[in-house]
Amino acid sequence: MAEPEALKYMSGFGNEFATEDPRCPGALPEGQNNPQKCPYDMYAEQLSGTAFTAPRAHNKRSWLYRIRPSVLHTPFKPINNGNMTNNWDSWPPNPNQLRWRPFDMPGEGAAEVDFVQGLSTVCGAGDTRSRHGAAIHIYACNSSMSEKSFYNSDGDFLIVPQQGELLIYTEFGKMLVNPNEICVIQQGMKFSVFVNGPSRGYVLEVFDGHFTLPDLGPIGANGLANPRDFLTPMAWFEDRPSDYTMISKFQGKLFAAGQRHSPYDVAAWHGNYHPYKYDLEKFMVINAVAFDHADPSIFTVLTCQSNKPGTAIADFVIFPPRWSVQERTFRPPYYHRNCMSEFMGLIKGKYEAKEEGFQPGGASLHSMMTPHGPDATCFENASNAPLKAERIADGTMAFMFESCLSLALTEWGDKTCQKVDPSYYEVWQPLQKRFKAEDGQAMA
Structure with a gap:
């Protein structure tokens, strides 16, 4: 042009x-x-x-x-x-x-x-x-x-x-x-x-x-x-x-x-x-440097607030390239149920919590109180990886539209576009029971 x-x-x-x-x-x-x-x-x-x-x-x-x-x-x-x-x-x-x-x-x-x-x-x-x-x-x-x-x-x-x-x-x-x-x-x-x-x-x-x-x-x-x-x-x-x-x-x-x-x-x-x-690219990332995974609100670029203090009609949140340096913690996003609706899109690269299936030009929606979080592969890798300082999301830009509203799907979004992945739920199915009693024996 x-x-x-x-x-x-x-x-x-x-x-x-x-x-x-x-x-x-x-x-x-x-x-x-x-x-x-x-x-x-x-x-x-x-x-x-x-x-x-x-x-x-x-x-x-x-x-x-x-x-x-x-x-x-x-x-x-x-x-x-x-x-x-x-x-x-x-x-x-x-x-x-x-x-x-x-x-x-x-x-x-x-x-x-x-x-x-x-x-x-x-x-x-x-x-x-x-x-x-x-x-x-x-x-x-x-x-x-x-x-x-x-x-x-x-x-x-x-x-x-x-x-x-x-x-x-x-x-x-x-x-x-x-x-x-x-x-x-x-x-x-x-x-x-x-x-x-x-x-x-x-x-x-x-x-x-x-x-x-x-x-x-x-x-x-x-x-x-x-x-x-x-x-x-x-x-x-x-x-x-x-x-x-x-x-x-x-x-x-x-x-x-x-x-x-x-x-x-x-x-x-x-x-x-x-x-x-x-x-x-000009966003100044604020991130955790000790332990725990900070809430995604620290990545908010713009917000349109509702009449309820601290609650957004819509937030625009990004997940840019950054250093991950937390100690003694699970670094990826935590498993979560939310009173907000979360629509995610991917501009480029691979989103760290779901590297397969979530593609640039695609999207995901986790509706109000619908559980979501890292897929089984991400959980397994992150639970056993050495906790050293590392770069994440290089070459990637994912974003989220988060809203206090319970978002309704349109017919085009749910059916006509023919882009809904019916196998999405399967990314969590390999998650296994890992609970053990204090003596180290698996409980019945």
Whole structure:
């Protein structure tokens, strides 16, 4: 994919930014946020990500100075949703441990499928109308969104590319997002995805608030994902007539409208509500150095908190390359039953707790209170290995979407995709009874 012009970024998570396209010096008004007449005879338009009266520390909004206002389009009409849904009652529950083989991508000679058409919902919970819940999607596409733009009225998209780079046009500027990077497109922001061949990845959608950095508590001021490593695009615009299709996801359904110009006509903007991207390689790992396996919360990159303190609608957690140095302990993840739902994906490499069967481009789901943990091979090896300092997960990046919601499978996720591995449960079957009495004799 050709490197786009004006692909420039500003750093810092949630910062108040002010940027203008250098082709229009002075496009940002001085003084008033919304003067009687904007420079270059543009239109001022505010995009609000929170209520007007939200506390200042949580208030999210940006002012866009654009050539034409967003309201200039034809009426929206329903279009086909494809495999994307927010209907969680159309398929029976399944409490089993689930693992998916790598999800299909459009093959050679296949029909053109763009990012929106290639979205398929695996699972989710909640309601878009009451703004509470989350959904997990897979995208698989082979075509760019030429003359087509999308925005999500229901919530934020956290996009995790697994194969194929994404060039994303937004109203705020352009972002190039590669595998092992992520990006967040927040509620209401228009964007188009351009690809160079077959591409696949994961999407976490939240309906509640917005993603934030987790509090660090006793860790202190530094660690995990550092704010300065998040990048936000600088202003870039195009002014050209075009028959654009605008797609809106509204209350779980897709709608399309037409407009006669590019939606990426913002010459300047300022505010703290904007898209951003992050390179997972820059995550500062905090790990145990004495004994025991620390909870996976120490690997949280971003969180969308619920109204219950310390409980997330969704956490985005990664398992990056790191040193394992604990003494007198079982180092892999412990066997576990959880009041949260755990959806895992693999960007590259081999996940240390399940090196066989869990493949890049695939996934697993361990639902609320469904037991899970290392497979039998991992348990046997880790129980007998010498406890010396060793590198783990080199060349690997696994991640987890963890939610306090009890996620419901869709028909596509459980059946239609035909990627569910029916033999997954077998990885634990070789686990043997090892209990012995104090005299060393096996008990009857």
